[in-house]
Amino acid sequence: EAVVFKFTNFVCEVFNKSRIVINECRLKAISRNTTLMNFNATLLHPLNDVILEAQIFKRANGYKPFLYKARIDCCQFFRKAYHPIVIGIYKTFRNYSNMNHPCPYSGIIYTKGANLEYGMLPHALPTGQYLLNLTWIHYGTKTLTTNLYFMFTEDL
Numbered sequence: 001e002a003v004v005f006k007f008t009n010f011v012c013e014v015f016n017k018s019r020i021v022i023n024e025c026r027l028k029a030i031s032r033n034t035t036l037m038n039f040n041a042t043l044l045h046p047l048n049d050v051i052l053e054a055q056i057f058k059r060a061n062g063y064k065p066f067l068y069k070a071r072i073d074c075c076q077f078f079r080k081a082y083h084p085i086v087i088g089i090y091k092t093f094r095n096y097s098n099m100n101h102p103c104p105y106s107g108i109i110y111t112k113g114a115n116l117e118y119g120m121l122p123h124a125l126p127t128g129q130y131l132l133n134l135t136w137i138h139y140g141t142k143t144l145t146t147n148l149y150f151m152f153t154e155d156l
């Protein structure tokens with residue numbers, strides 16, 4: 001069994017520069033099958049209203065939606081986790097992040113050294129290239145989008 005499940009690219013785009021400054025948005029390859037994800041940003045104002053739109057795309061002549069878009073209220077989420085896709089994303093990043101607490105968020109937010117592991121998948125994915133598009137919305141307008149590209153291949 002040879003499985004490769006790893007990040008392949010990470011692109012952050014800021015829509016509102018008065019809210020956030022990105023200090024780091026990059027991947028670090030540590031071996032052929034392991035790439036660590038680092039994100040670090042400074043929030044210029046405390047945030048008490050955080051909506052996350054999460055969508056997974058699969059590459060096939062460009063990136064096509066693979067699962068429906070999930071829209072969740074992060075401030076509510078930490079009171080009661082309810083969305084299966086978002087619970088998966090949360091489990092992937094929580095041990096590496098300082099955002100694993102209820103609102104408000106302020107100062108430096110980061111995720112450091114996050115890694116993809118086969119055991120995290122709720123069920124097998126078709127082999128392919130994927131994009132996890134996370135758009136962060138505060139007070140009704142988009143602040144940034146974080147595009148995490150990853151691959152999954154399974155040779156049995």
Ligand SMILES: *[C@@H]1O[C@H](CO)[C@@H](O)[C@H](O)[C@H]1NC(C)=O
Nearest residue numbers: 016017018019045139141142
């Ligand atoms: C950008 O963020 C600032 C600070 O939160 C806010 O006052 C402003 O309305 C936002 N701009 C847009 C276009 O949403």
Ligand SMILES: *[C@@H]1O[C@H](CO)[C@@H](O)[C@H](O)[C@H]1NC(C)=O
Nearest residue numbers: 003004031033034116117118
């Ligand atoms: C990565 O590959 C090495 C050796 O090729 C293997 O020992 C290790 O278990 C692999 N790691 C993952 C996360 O698949």
Ligand SMILES: *[C@@H]1O[C@H](CO)[C@@H](O)[C@H](O)[C@H]1NC(C)=O
Nearest residue numbers: 023024040041108110111112
């Ligand atoms: C985040 O970036 C700031 C500014 O560059 C730096 O001082 C801080 O040590 C970084 N934090 C982490 C956990 O990498």
Ligand SMILES: *[C@@H]1O[C@H](CO)[C@@H](O)[C@H](O)[C@H]1NC(C)=O
Nearest residue numbers: 091092093094095096117120
């Ligand atoms: C995160 O930490 C918890 C508690 O230590 C552990 O049970 C879980 O397996 C860890 N998850 C990941 C993705 O490392």
Ligand SMILES: *[C@@H]1O[C@H](CO)[C@@H](O)[C@H](O)[C@H]1NC(C)=O
Nearest residue numbers: 063131133134135142145147
């Ligand atoms: C991800 O979502 C943002 C905000 O909706 C959008 O601007 C961006 O183009 C999307 N990225 C991709 C690669 O589709």
